[in-house]
Amino acid sequence: MQDDKFNNLVSLKTLLSIEGIGPYKIFTLLNKFKSFRNILSAGKSELMHTDGVSKKLAERIANASKKVDSVESKVNSELNLLRKLNCKVITYWDEEYPELLRNIYYPPLILYLAGNIEKCDQTGVAIVGTRKPTNYGIQQAEKFASELSKKGITVISGLARGVDSYAHSSALNSNGRTIAVIGSGIDVIYPPENARLFKKISEQGAVVSEFEPGTKPDAQNFPRRNRIISGLSLGVLIIETKQNGGAMQTAAYALDQNREIFALPGNVNSPQSEGPNLLIQKGEAKLVLTAEDIIEELGVKLGHEKKTEKRTRQIALSLFEEKILEALGNEALHIDIIADKTSMNTSECLVHLLSLEFKGLIKQLPGKIFMSV
The missing domain is CATH 1.10.10.10 (Winged helix-like DNA-binding domain superfamily/Winged helix DNA-binding domain)
Structure with missing residues (x-):
């Protein structure tokens, strides 16, 4: 990693370690001070003249320079581990950072990657659903993922058991690209039986995490993970989930992020069909029967932006x-x-x-x- 990128990563991690600092505060501080180094070297009174920075927060930022050496040591260890794993770290300001994700309300400022995110992944569609799909759900997850892959559309999901795993596997089997967003560190494969799938995805797409290496797959991580799944996608397809399932959280994020939502209708007597049927009933999702329905709805977005001089x-x-x-x-x-x-x-x-x-x-x-x- 180049020296300037390394120093920026250390400074960014130092700032993010401060209580009360998140993406919004980082953007506000950068807007005023222009660089991470300037923020960390600013005095308390100067920091207090920044919108949203209280006296206590200004004190924490002013004292943060004392942490830099320990953060630098931690970052060095982290980078050594990532090299051994053949993984890497990128930030919001790097060219490789996904443009669609850059535009969500609460973008992750740091991403860990196994594999690579390519420009073609900007035309991605997420397929998510229950960990316990019916045979119908499995069949449809595989069908949609295969058909989308054959059209050059990247399939995005969460590497979870059930619908997610079938979608990833089908995309790979169709020689398509797929991206998995996980709720643990990039070195912690969950569920463990997906180790081979993890490796294949990293070779034919990317595995993405916003969590530091070593982070366990705790329950609170997955809602945060879900906003990235929808954030990376032009649209989200819901295949079988209960009304309170994690896939419904992804649909809610997609709605907030102005993404298209698609839902596969299912048996009204099946608990797994509660979520998609409800989304269709409320008019929040378009009922789809084939991948062509998704492609038709997304239209120009799948052909990339129209070329113009502006x-x-x-x-x-x-x-x-x-x-x-x-x-x-x-x-x-x-x-x-x-x-x-x-x-x-x-x-x-x-x-x-x-x-x-x-x-x-x-x-x-x-x-x-x-x-x-």
Whole structure:
């Protein structure tokens, strides 16, 4: 790893170790101080003049420089382990970071990878469902994954028992790409019987985790994992799950992230069909019978973005970012006006404004005024 990337990773991990620091605070601090090094070398009074940074948080950040040596030692050990595992770590600011995931509300700032994420994976569809599928569920998971793979669409899932495993395996058997998002460290394979599947996925796609090596697959990790599954995808297909199943959490994240939701209808007397049938009934998911139904609905997105001379069309944007750019037009507007025009609260609006600034599409002027560039 290059020295500057190594130093940035150490600084980022140092900041994330501070209580009260998450992606939103990181973006806000970077917007003001321009680099991780500047943040960690800033004084308490200067930090307190940053939006959302209280006196206590400013004190924690100012004292964080004392942790850097121990964090650096830990990062060195982590990188040595990753090299032995043939894995790597990337951050939100690296070119390899998935563009679709970059645009979700709470993006993971650090990802651990076994394998590689390619540009073609931007046309990915998630297939998720119960750990205990019926024969019908198994058959349909395999059918959809195979048909999507043969169209060059990456199949994304969670490496769990049941629907997830059948979807991954079918994609591999169809010589397609597949991405598994796990709820443990990249060196902790769960369930253990999926060790061979893990290896095949890393060779023909990628296994992804936001958790540090050594992290056990604790229950609280999986909801966080689910937001990444939907975040990496253009759409999410739900195949058999109970109303309170984990796949329904993924569907909820997909809805928040403005992703398409698809559901396979099932037997009304089968508990495994409760979730997809409910999503269809509530109008939150499109009923699908074949992979062609998904391809037709996603349309242009699966053919990549239409080519245009405008830079904004060459960069993947979330719905919220598109709304902000439309609201700005050729004007320079105060954040309160932008928030009002886009029907967002100020905090939410700032997150998307900072994301657009990192992409080089807008710039901030004094007084919380923003304009397109």
